Amino acid sequence: MAHALADAGFTVTAWNRTPARAEELAAVAAEVRSAATPREVAHAAATVVTMLPDLPQVREQLDGPDGLRAGWARRDAGVDPLLVVMGTVSPVSLVELAEELADDGIHVVDAPVSGGPIGARERRLSIMVGGEETDVARLRPVLAAMGTTIRHMGALGTGQLTKACNQAVVGGTLAALGEAVRLARAGAGPGDRPRGPRRWPGRVGGVAAEGGALPHRGLRRRRGEPEPAQGPADRPGDG
Template sequence: MTAALRIGYIGLGDIGAPMAERIAAAGWPLSVWNRTPEKMQPLLAAGAQAASSPAEIAETCDVIFTCLGSVSAMHDVMSGECGLLRASPSKARLLVDNSTVPPADAMNLASQLADASIHYVDAPVSGGAIGARAGTLAVMVGGDRQDVALAKPVLQSFASKITHLGPVGSGQAMKACNQVLNFGTMAALAEAVTLGRRYGLAPNMIVDAVAGGFAESNVSREFGRSLDADDASPIRLLVETLDDYYRGTVRKDLAGNLDILMKDLAMALDMARTRGVPLPVISHFDSVFRMIQHLET
């Protein structure tokens, strides 16, 4: 550990909070800020310091991590009334973005930060809140080699796999590919569950039967775990929503609550259109959930 580095974390949502907790648990001096101050309390109990604004994070921290829900939220954190770029003076050397944003936006953010002499690394993650809590996330990284090297010891506090894929934007391009694989696997699993029901096969039987074979995946394992624990994991929710749809039932209770899912799907599909790549399975998945998202409640 580079003892002189102080870390800042902005965005303490379902995934950001456990990542920040693991950074603190690894012994890094940590300051945190969140738009909803109450979400900072568990971090403060774990030894982190509260910042009054993103600007204060930039004034007191060497490396800043962000995990935000949209590009507009990132712009607010950077350029808002008390944003990072309004720090005077700024101590920050590097911003590591764990958010999921289009590659073009990542490059734009990097350019804006460069004007303030702050380097940028895009480092979206895969593995969900469960992986964040366990420290087993996969991190897909884009940026200059020396910047990635500076960020890596901190990334290791919450990740079991860190892959440097190229310049800024490469991590986000890989996250889109990751989501295509995730959503495609969930769509296939939902179809298998729907087919199996017609032949008397319960969903947990299907998951158990494929374990150890080529059809097993992290998605199927998490779906099975959630069934056994009878909890409401995101993967179980999405698979069961598709299964319901294929059996003629639409989950109206999800209307208006799929913003993060729709953002990631839209990003992958927009990137595919830009490069002339057909994504028929993901397009179908997007259409179903977009219909549910906009149902009257």
């Protein structure tokens, strides 16, 4: 996602909890500079995008002498800081965080995504946005660099609520698909030779989920590849 922003012409200051990852990105993208701390990121940029497993990890990057708030406090007066939470988190807890940050003039937008790692690499994520109209308008060019479908759902937290609804649909569909696989392998009845299931998963997945979860998981399982690591808020699946 950071690479997509650099490709779109944005100057990106990147920080990662695993420093080598930000350094690797900076080595291949001329518009990316690796930062040693979140404070350096906030000092360089009024708009900061986070993609973390859950809200506690976002809070960890906000506070302390090396946190985002310390960096924003040292910026020259001008554009208000904007925190963009793109991970999947609790909408209620997010609103509480935004209320705390408002005293420091920090604006918050939630923008969880659907499409998985492939959608991120191909710059075609679906992004569900919640926040004030002016903040979302300011952010839209940034989001457009990462996704093809951007929907402003309403007030802060409604992006997360929409993602929760999406996850419920994906989780239910994956459970139903598992039942369908068992049924296909069992065959039509005693004495019947079941037809191999390899002929139909692609057809079922093609019509059942355009968001990417079913095709991506089906391909990984046929290859015997492990599922990617996810934070608690990303389960039961990333749509």
